[in-house]
Amino acid sequence: MGKYCTTLTITLLFSTCAIFAQPKNYIKWVNPFIGTERMGHTFPGATVPFGAVQLSPDTDTIPYSSNGKYNPDVYKYCAGYQYGDSTIVGFSHTHFSGTGHSDLGDILVMPTVGKLYLNPGTASNTNTGYRSKFSHSNEFAEPNYYRVKLLDYNILAELTTTTRVGLHRYTFPETDSAHIIIDLVHGIYNYPEKNVWTFIRVENDTLITGYRQTSGWARTRTVYFAITFSKPFKTYGIINGDKLIYKGFWRKFNQNTNFPENAGREIRCHFDFSTANHEQILLKVALSPVSTSGAVENLNAEAPGWDFDAIKNKGQEQWNDELGKIEVETLTDSDKVNFYTSMYHAFLSPTIYMDTDRKYRGLDQNIYTATNFDNYTTFSLWDTYRALHPLFNIIQPKRNVDMVKSMLAHYSQSVHGMLPIWSHYANENWCMIGYHAVSVIADAAVKGNDGFDLPYALMACVQSAKNNWYDGLGYYRELGYVPEDISGSSVSKTLEYAYDDWCIAQLAKKLNREDIYNEFISRSNNFQNVFDKSIGFMRPRLSNGSFKTSFNVLSTHGQGFIEGNSWNYSLYVPHNPDALVSMLGGKKQLRTYLDTLFTMHLPDEYFSETEDITRDGLIGNYVHGNEPSHHVPYLYNWTDNPWKTQYWVRTICNLMYQPKPDGLSGNDDCGQMSAWYIFSALGFYPVAPASPNYAIGSPLVTKATIKLENGKTLIISTQNQAKNNVYVQKVLLNGKPYSSYFLNHNDIASGGEITFIMGDKPKKLK
Numbered sequence: 001m002g003k004y005c006t007t008l009t010i011t012l013l014f015s016t017c018a019i020f021a022q023p024k025n026y027i028k029w030v031n032p033f034i035g036t037e038r039m040g041h042t043f044p045g046a047t048v049p050f051g052a053v054q055l056s057p058d059t060d061t062i063p064y065s066s067n068g069k070y071n072p073d074v075y076k077y078c079a080g081y082q083y084g085d086s087t088i089v090g091f092s093h094t095h096f097s098g099t100g101h102s103d104l105g106d107i108l109v110m111p112t113v114g115k116l117y118l119n120p121g122t123a124s125n126t127n128t129g130y131r132s133k134f135s136h137s138n139e140f141a142e143p144n145y146y147r148v149k150l151l152d153y154n155i156l157a158e159l160t161t162t163t164r165v166g167l168h169r170y171t172f173p174e175t176d177s178a179h180i181i182i183d184l185v186h187g188i189y190n191y192p193e194k195n196v197w198t199f200i201r202v203e204n205d206t207l208i209t210g211y212r213q214t215s216g217w218a219r220t221r222t223v224y225f226a227i228t229f230s231k232p233f234k235t236y237g238i239i240n241g242d243k244l245i246y247k248g249f250w251r252k253f254n255q256n257t258n259f260p261e262n263a264g265r266e267i268r269c270h271f272d273f274s275t276a277n278h279e280q281i282l283l284k285v286a287l288s289p290v291s292t293s294g295a296v297e298n299l300n301a302e303a304p305g306w307d308f309d310a311i312k313n314k315g316q317e318q319w320n321d322e323l324g325k326i327e328v329e330t331l332t333d334s335d336k337v338n339f340y341t342s343m344y345h346a347f348l349s350p351t352i353y354m355d356t357d358r359k360y361r362g363l364d365q366n367i368y369t370a371t372n373f374d375n376y377t378t379f380s381l382w383d384t385y386r387a388l389h390p391l392f393n394i395i396q397p398k399r400n401v402d403m404v405k406s407m408l409a410h411y412s413q414s415v416h417g418m419l420p421i422w423s424h425y426a427n428e429n430w431c432m433i434g435y436h437a438v439s440v441i442a443d444a445a446v447k448g449n450d451g452f453d454l455p456y457a458l459m460a461c462v463q464s465a466k467n468n469w470y471d472g473l474g475y476y477r478e479l480g481y482v483p484e485d486i487s488g489s490s491v492s493k494t495l496e497y498a499y500d501d502w503c504i505a506q507l508a509k510k511l512n513r514e515d516i517y518n519e520f521i522s523r524s525n526n527f528q529n530v531f532d533k534s535i536g537f538m539r540p541r542l543s544n545g546s547f548k549t550s551f552n553v554l555s556t557h558g559q560g561f562i563e564g565n566s567w568n569y570s571l572y573v574p575h576n577p578d579a580l581v582s583m584l585g586g587k588k589q590l591r592t593y594l595d596t597l598f599t600m601h602l603p604d605e606y607f608s609e610t611e612d613i614t615r616d617g618l619i620g621n622y623v624h625g626n627e628p629s630h631h632v633p634y635l636y637n638w639t640d641n642p643w644k645t646q647y648w649v650r651t652i653c654n655l656m657y658q659p660k661p662d663g664l665s666g667n668d669d670c671g672q673m674s675a676w677y678i679f680s681a682l683g684f685y686p687v688a689p690a691s692p693n694y695a696i697g698s699p700l701v702t703k704a705t706i707k708l709e710n711g712k713t714l715i716i717s718t719q720n721q722a723k724n725n726v727y728v729q730k731v732l733l734n735g736k737p738y739s740s741y742f743l744n745h746n747d748i749a750s751g752g753e754i755t756f757i758m759g760d761k762p763k764k765l766k
Contacts, residue, residue: 023317023320023324024320024324024327025320026319026320026323026324026327026340027142027143027316027319027320027323027340028142029323029333029336029337029339029340029341030142030143030319030323030337030340030341030343030344031141031337031341031659032044032045032141032142032143032146032341032344033083033141033660033661034337034338034341034345034658034659034660034661034663034664035098035345035661035663035664035668036079036081036082036083036661037082037083037084037660037661037662038076038082038084038616038662039616039625039664039665039666039667040098040661040662040663040664040666040667040668041078041079041096041097041098041099041100041667041668042079042097042098042345042664042668043056043079043080043081043095043097044056044057044081044141044146045057045081045091045095045141045146045159046144046145046146046159046160046161046166046312046315047144047161047348048144048161048162048163048315048318048319049318049319049322049347049348050163050347050348050349050350050351050352050376050399051161051162051163051164051351051352052163052164052287052351052352052353053093053094053161053162053163053164053165053166053285053287054093054094054095054097054104054161054348054351055091055092055093055146055159055160055161055166055167055168055285056079056080056081056091056092056095056146056159057080057081057088057089057090057091057146057148058077058080058081058088058089058090058091058092058105058108058186058188059077059080059081059082059085059087059088059089060077060080060082060085060087060089060123061077061080061089061105061186061187061188062074062076062077074102074189075100075102077102077188078096078098078099078100078101078102078188078667079095079096079097079098079099079102079188080092080095080102080104080105080188083136083661083662085123086123086133086134086135087123087126087131087132087133087134088131088132088134088148088150089108089110089120089130089131089186090108090109090110090120090130090131090181090183090186091108091109091110091157091159091166091168092104092105092106092107092108092109092186092188093106093107093166093225093285093287094106094107094223094287095188096349096378096670097345097348097349097668097670097671098345098664098667098668098669098670098671098673099380099667099669099670100667100669101189101217101429101431102188102189102217103187103188103189103214103216103217103218103221103424104187104188104189105186105187105188105189106187106212106214106223106225106287107182107184107212107223107225107227107285107287108181108182108183108184108186109168109180109181109182109183109283109285110130110131110132110180110181110183111150111153111155111157111168111170111172111178111179111180111181111281112130112132112152112153112155112178112179112180112181113153113154113155113172113173113175113177113178113179114153114175114177115177116177116179116270116272117129117130118130118181118183118239118268118269118270119268120183120186126152130181131152132150132151132152132153132155133150133151133152134148134149134150134151135149135151138151142316143315143316143319143323143344144160144161144312144315144316144318144319145158145159145160145312145315145316146158146159146160147159153173154173155170155171155172155173156170156171157169157170158170158171158308160308160311160312160315161311161315162302162303162311162314162315163302163352164286164287164288164298164299164302164352164355164356165284165285165286165287165298165299165302165303166284166285166286166287167282167283167284167285167303167308167311168282168283168284168285169280169281169282169308170280170281170282171278171279171280172273172275172278172279172280172281173275173277173278174275174276174277174279175274175275176274177272177274178272178273178274178275178281179270179271179272179273180229180233180270180271180273180281180283181268181269181270182200182208182227182268182269182270182271183268184198184200184210184212184266184267184268184269185198185265185266185267185268187214187216189216189217195212195213195214195265195266196213196214196215196220196265197213197263197264197265198210198211198212198213198263198264198265198266198267199211199261199262199263199267200238200261200262200263200267200269201260201261201292202236202238202260202261203260205232205233206228206229206230206231206232206233207226207227207228207229208226208227208228208269209224209225209226209227209292209295209296210224210225210292211223211224211225211292212225217429217431218424218425218426218427218429219427220365220427221424221425221426221427222289222361222425222426223287223288223289223425224287224288224289224290224291224292224294224295225285225286225287225288225292225295226285226286226288226292226295226296226298226299227283227284227285227286228283228284228299229271229281229282229283230280230281230282230283230306231273231281233271233272233273234272234273234274235271235272236269236270236271236272237269237270237272238262238267238268238269239267239268239269240262240264240265240266240267241264241265241266282306282308284299284303286298286299286302286303288355289353289354289355289360289361289425289426290355290359290360290361290367294355294357294359297355297356297357298355298356301356302356319344322343322347323340323343323344323347324707325343325395325396325706325707326339326343326395326678326682326704326705326706326707327704327705327707328340328681328701328703328704328705329701329702329703329704330700330701330702331700331702331721331722331723334658334659335681335700335701337659338653338657338658338659338663338677338681339677339678339681339700339701341659341674342657342674342675342677342678342681343674343678344674345668345671345673345674346388346391346671346674346675346678347396347671348670348671349378349380349670349671350376350377350378350379350403350406350670351376351377351378352374352375352376353375353376353377353378353406353425353426354370354374354375357369358370358371358375360375360426361425361426362409362410362413362426363410363413363414363423363426363427363428364413364414364415365426366413368409368413370409372405373401373402373405373406374399374402374406375402375405375406375409376399376402376403376406377406377423377424377425377426378423378424378670379403379406379407379420379422379423379424379437380422380669380670380672381420381421381422381432381434381436381437381439381440382421382422382431382432382433382434382436382627383432383627383669383670383672384440384669384670384671384672384675385436385437385439385440385443385689386627386630386631386672386675386676386686386689387630387672387675387676387678387679387685387686388670388671388672388674388675389403389439389440389443389444389689390443390675390679390686390689391675391678391679393443393444393447393449393745394706394708394748394749395706395707395708395709396709397444397449397709398451398709400440400444400449401444401449401450401451401452403440404440404441404444404452404457405452407419407420407437407440407441408452408453408456408457408460410423410428411460411463411464414428416428416467416469416470417463417464417467418435418463418464418467418470419435419437419438419441419460419461419464420437421434421435421436421437430471432562433471433489433492433493433496433562434493434496434497434499434500435461435464435465435470435497435500436496436500437461437464438461438464438465438500438503438504438507439499439500439503439689439690440689441457441460441461441503441507442461442503442504442506442507442689442690443503443686443689443690445457445506445507445510446506446507446510446690446691446692446745447692447745447749448745448749450510454507454510454511455511457507458504458507458508458511458513458516461503461504461507462504462516462520465497465500465501465504465520465523471487471493472486472487472490472493473497475487475543476493476494476497476526477523479529479543479545480526480529481494481526481529481530481541482494482497483540483541483542483543484540484541484542484548484560485542485543486543488558488560489560489561489562490530490540490541490560491530491538491539491540491560491561491566491569492560492561492562492563492564492569492572492628494526494527494529494530495527495530495538495569495572495573496572497523497526498523498524498525498526498527498573498575499524499527499572499573499574499575499688501520501521501523501524501526502520502521502524502575502576502688502690503575503689503690504516504520505517505520505521505524506690506691507690508520524575524576525576525579527572527573527576527579528579528583529541530560531570531583532547533583535553536570536584536585537553537566537567537570538560538566538569538570538572539551539560539566540559540560548560551566553565553566553567553570554566554567554602554603554621563623563626563627563628564623564626564628564629565621567597567600567621568597568621568622568623568626568628568629568632569628570593571593571594571597571629571631571632571635572628574631574687574688575688575690575691577635577638577687578638580635580638581638581639587638587639587640588639588640590635590638590639591636591639591640591641591644594632594635594636594639594644595644596620597620597621597622597632598619598620598621598622598648599620600620600621601620602618602620602621616665616666617656617665617666619648619651619652619655622648623666624652624656624665624666625656625665625666625667625673626666627669627672630672630676631685631687631688633645633648633649633652633697634649634685634687634695634697635687636648637695637696637741637742641762642741642764642765643727643728643762643763643764644762645695645696645697645698645741646697646698646726646727646728646762647698647726647727647762649680649685649697649698650697650698650700650726652680653677653680653681653700657677679694680697680698680700681699681700681701681704682699682701682704682706682716683696683697683698683699683700683701683716683718683728683754683756684696684697684743685697692744692745692746693742693743693744693745694742694743694744694745694748695741695742696728696731696740696741696742696743698726698727698728698758699716699718699721699756699758701716701718701721702717702718702721703715703716703717703718704716704717706748708749708751710749712749712750712751712752713751714748714751714752714753714754715752715753715754716753716754716755716756717753717754717755717756718755718756718757718758719755719756719757719758720757720758720759721758722758722760724760725758725759725760726758726760727758727759727760727761727762727763728756728757728758728763728765729757729758729759729763730756730757730763730765731754731755731756731757731765732753732754732755732757733747733752733753733754734752734753735753735755737766738754738765739765739766740765741765
């Protein structure tokens with residue numbers, strides 16, 4: 001009896017330990033539908049962290065031009081999906097998350113039954129094409145899994161992924177006319193020219209290969225693919241435009257009976273099956289930037305079998321590992337959903353861009369091997385330098401180093417001698433302003449995340465900042481500002497160049513290059529050259545040195561600014577707020593300026609037809625939906641009322657981030673909006689990346705445990721946390737009183753504990 005009891009006790013003990021050892025389920029707090037309605041431009045489909053495949057439904061695509069004019073509806077479909085739509089065109093394998101520009105949507109797959117259509121048809125009448133109606137009541141999404149019922153066909157569609165492979169599982173009704181459509185014409189960004197070229201090759205009755213080359217936002221972008229079916233198809237057909245190339249049974253090639261490959265601009269094809277009721281047909285779609293053989297190798301390496309649930313579960317384990325880097329406790333479930341969905345969105349891009357053998361296509365369209373780093377693409381740097389990459393320096397430092405190495409590889413392949421501006425899929429789009437790769441590089445280096453060639457990186461930064469041909473940069477170097485009569489958005493460019501120059505100076509200082517430091521710290525003061533003291537605002541100057549006479553500080557159109565007006569951009573001196581205070585006349589004057597910004601009313605006449613998007617995220621004239629304002633709430637820390645930062649940060653968190661499809665106040669912009677929320681919910685923010693300092697705000701969490709890659713743990717805890725207790729009464733750093741409104745990066749990277757004691761009334765830290 002004693003032996004039995006001992007054995008039972010040990011068994012129960014191990015069983016109990018096993019129960020407590022189960023990993024926490026963070027993915028249950030992620031809602032991929034947040035941001036899919038209106039302007040968030042996120043997608044709900046399946047992907048793994050930083051995955052090369054983003055397999056998601058497309059509800060529509062809108063041609064870029066209509067009767068030769070810009071069609072504003074094209075802006076709605078940057079991610080291919082709008083929550084308010086009621087039809088699905090199909091499931092494509094590449095998507096941007098939260099961008100303000102569209103591209104991708106490669107290799108559309110759509111299962112159907114009955115009459116065969118090889119055109120998508122219209123949303124108003126799904127009987128005219130292969131698209132189908134759907135209902136949100138029959139739709140479900142979580143990290144690395146998406147499911148929907150296609151109502152027109154009674155087909156259940158399920159999607160999951162590996163890094164480079166999308167896996168589809170379709171449950172069909174009983175029919176002898178089941179079809180799987182492969183549409184190589186479909187794309188999210190439909191220029192009139194459409195595809196440059198597409199190619200498809202039917203290798204056998206379960207495998208097809210090919211590529212799709214497009215000229216859209218990226219002027220030459222090539223995606224290779226390999227598609228394999230779990231069941232041999234009985235017939236197939238290929239059309240090129242309106243021309244039927246082949247329709248019939250699969251058989252070994254015979255030029256008199258079939259033609260198993262074709263190339264052209266508008267290729268669509270179908271693969272036909274007979275199915276029993278509830279029979280499942282699976283297909284795997286592997287992508288490669290290099291070749292069809294690379295796609296086949298990716299498929300074999302990452303998804304050799306057909307166990308859909310195993311692949312789904314493995315991807316979800318990856319998500320749990322990544323989301324678990326920060327474990328939070330919050331006052332409400334809604335706050336926790338907002339936090340972990342923000343973490344999810346922050347880890348969607350940049351994306352892996354290389355095959356499993358580490359080969360990738362370079363900017364010069366040649367093939368390279370990433371020997372000592374993982375190569376990434378999708379760098380929306382005008383957005384992500386502000387908070388996303390600084391966040392990575394805390395919780396994804398190794399990945400961020402690889403991203404820097406990817407940027408340096410881009411530079412080495414550039415005939416222009418430039419670091420990336422906005423790049424994806426071996427292309428430079430030259431979108432937005434500044435040369436903000438230098439911010440990402442300098443921020444990583446200054447914070448000790450410097451596992452890359454620092455002298456080479458400094459050279460790349462300096463060269464990028466000395467290209468006279470780039471976007472008014474030559475005039476900036478000559479005059480100390482960009483003249484509006486020569487280069488539009490001139491004030492925004494001048495201010496952002498000045499900040500980037502300061503970043504280069506910080507990198508030079510780290511490397512003891514006093515000559516470069518002196519040159520660029522001087523250039524970083526160029527913001528003063530566009531400040532008009534007579535009106536107290538930043539103002540465009542002309543090439544003759546005079547200020548632009550016809551000028552309105554509230555207007556967003558043609559006044560020298562981009563995604564903002566003079567009220568917004570006059571605060572864009574993130575690297576030198578003390579100088580901003582001085583220019584405005586003192587701390588009190590800066591506080592008055594900020595108070596007015598947050599409470600003023602913008603008349604309708606200041607919005608043009610194409611700028612209505614700037615209405616999203618407005619609090620007064622503060623525009624949270626546009627990135628140039630993201631540091632602004634934290635500027636109260638440089639005034640005589642620093643607690644107003646705490647009030648406005650908490651207000652923005654509650655107003656602009658909500659757990660519903662239209663819960664984002666603007667484009668998530670490849671994770672920048674989400675990174676702002678993550679930082680702000682934790683209680684601090686990087687006002688000037690490349691500085692080791694963070695400005696303190698108002699933590700939203702009750703507790704956060706940050707697991708650092710160096711093995712240390714940082715705990716952020718709050719006392720007296722409540723909905724109305726937004727004001728920081730006291731800060732403790734490792735148990736000792738801390739009187740500064742700024743944290744140092746070493747305070748974060750060293751681990752330990754930061755305690756915020758909260759209250760419902762403002763109080764200065766002592």
